Amino acid sequence: MTLLTFTLIMFLGAFAAGFIGSLSGLGGGIIIIPLLSVFLGVDMHYAIGTALVAVIATSSGSASAYVKEGITNMRLGMFLEMATTAGAVAGAIISTNAPTSILAVIFGITLTFSAINSLRKKEDHLVLPNESSKLATQLKLNSNYPTPTGEKVHYGMKNILGGFSMMGLAGMMSGLLGIGSGAFKVIAMDTIMKVPFKVSTTTSNFMMGVTAIASSVIYLQKGYIKPSICMPVIIGVLLGAMAGAKVLMKANPKKLKTFFAFLILALAINMMYNGIMGNL
Numbered sequence: 001m002t003l004l005t006f007t008l009i010m011f012l013g014a015f016a017a018g019f020i021g022s023l024s025g026l027g028g029g030i031i032i033i034p035l036l037s038v039f040l041g042v043d044m045h046y047a048i049g050t051a052l053v054a055v056i057a058t059s060s061g062s063a064s065a066y067v068k069e070g071i072t073n074m075r076l077g078m079f080l081e082m083a084t085t086a087g088a089v090a091g092a093i094i095s096t097n098a099p100t101s102i103l104a105v106i107f108g109i110t111l112t113f114s115a116i117n118s119l120r121k122k123e124d125h126l127v128l129p130n131e132s133s134k135l136a137t138q139l140k141l142n143s144n145y146p147t148p149t150g151e152k153v154h155y156g157m158k159n160i161l162g163g164f165s166m167m168g169l170a171g172m173m174s175g176l177l178g179i180g181s182g183a184f185k186v187i188a189m190d191t192i193m194k195v196p197f198k199v200s201t202t203t204s205n206f207m208m209g210v211t212a213i214a215s216s217v218i219y220l221q222k223g224y225i226k227p228s229i230c231m232p233v234i235i236g237v238l239l240g241a242m243a244g245a246k247v248l249m250k251a252n253p254k255k256l257k258t259f260f261a262f263l264i265l266a267l268a269i270n271m272m273y274n275g276i277m278g279n280l
Contacts, residue, residue, distance in 0.1 A: 018240025132156025
């Protein structure tokens with residue numbers, strides 16, 4: 001395979017990853033890593049390093065729009081980043097020293113969990129500010145977000161320490177596997193802390209880039225981030241995510257998420273099989 005052919009396949013695969021990641025809400029890293037490691041034979045450590053750089057690029061682009069709209073809870077995001085950053089660094093250190101076969105099995109298990117979680121019916125929560133936990137009030141984490149009509153929805157939150165602990169795990173999985181681990185972050189904010197779903201998803205997106213930067217530093221020091229691999233992947237993922245966002249506006253999101261969840265489950269099984277068989 002020539003370098004041009006290899007680069008073109010990476011670009012097209014990354015475009016598909018960004019497209020599917022945007023439609024499924026699970027991010028492009030879950031597709032990029034199997035693409036590079038299983039189908040193109042790239043060492044999984046390099047695949048994870050590339051996926052982290054792609055997460056930084058996609059998160060930076062979409063997060064700015066949510067911040068501008070006033071939906072993202074910046075104070076909550078920065079508070080929880082203390083846990084995710086520490087977890088990401090720890091996960092990256094473990095990952096760069098772990099056998100690729102073990103990483104592949106863990107990746108497959110995490111992928112399965114993320115796919116199943118994407119199918120779970122999301123229940124929106126609204127904890128009023130006067131019902132908020134004492135710690136949330138003391139840390140001034142309660143906030144509001146605008147509705148399409150211009151009104152402000154004020155909300156509080158509960159179980160701050162439980163959510164903070166879950167964020168540490170989310171950060172570790174991000175550093176370990178090179179994915180945004182949005183499923184874990186949304187669970188921390190949505191299920192544990194009872195943050196409104198719209199706020200939890202946008203704040204999670206804001207946090208992904210920062211978490212990925214923390215772990216990518218470790219991969220960069222180890223030499224697992226190669227510009228020749230990263231550049232076509234980043235461009236492809238960004239273009240794919242933009243195309244996916246346009247399709248999502250016209251398509252039935254429930255049917256799309258169901259279809260891609262089964263696709264991702266198939267990738268998860270493939271990754272676990274290759275990991276167990278020692279093919280990676």
